[in-house]
Amino acid sequence: MSHISTPPKSTAADVAAMHEVYRAGGEERAMAPHVIYQDAECPHPGCHQHMQAIDFRLEAHGRAIHDSLVRAWWADTGFAGQCPACHGWIHFTIRGKRAVTADEAVKLPRLPDTWFEEAVVL
């Protein structure tokens, strides 16, 4: 008698657990934030600035900025930066990017104004 087991589908709890393993590993090693988002464009309506895969290259902004933003990234706080095309603020996190207002952005760790010049964005 054979027994065939099918792999269980990922539940939301599994995805959350996987995210936590990934986040904790990155935090432990203080890895440089690289991310590939599902959404290819700037999250502000009507803006078609392409930004899907991002290597923020935070080291280009000096140790203090690098260290605080790397900590914020892996703590799941993320950080805010301005879109180079529409100048709207974007909140970048491990799992997504969203449009935020300037008022919301001031409450978040922020990328330097020149972040887009230093980052590799595909």
Ligand SMILES: [Zn+2]
């Ligand atoms: Zn934009």
